[in-house]
Amino acid sequence: MQTIRSIHLQKNLGDVLKAADLEAVVVMNRDQPRAVMMSAEEFIRLKTAAGEAVPKEVRRSRPTLHQSPADPLAYDTRDPDYVLQLVEDALAGRHAQAIRSEVQAALRRWGMR
Incomplete structure (x- = not known):
């Protein structure tokens, strides 16, 4: 799993999005995990596996x-x-x-x- 500091997120957004297509990316802020970025497909898979509704904004x-x-x-x-x-x-x-x-x-x- 990749990690990136939040301060570098905007400058490297394209690279982070490409990485998130392959695996989750942890966004760190002050040495603490702040967010996890993942592909929409992985998000849908996790929501479906958990038996939760997939938000319409994410569904294709x-x-x-x-x-x-x-x-x-x-x-x-x-x-x-x-x-x-x-x-x-x-x-x-x-x-x-x-x-x-x-x-x-x-x-x-x-x-x-």
Whole structure:
């Protein structure tokens, strides 16, 4: 877990936000933890796991997806939940070639290939 002093937060906000996408960042003020920054996805996961309501300001609207010839699956890859639909389709044997292509694209995007 990263820590940053509150005095440096404004100057380094972009870097802190990038770090918070990967793991929580503790903001220290006078050598005391003042706040914890985390990605919206992690916040949603924690609220959901605790059985608490997710504030509407944090929830993402789910766009209506339209299939196109370039993307026959039309998964919204901005939302990590698309993986669940991809897995469901793969297990059901739907869209095998398109799913292989989607997985390869995701691995490249995440720097895993």
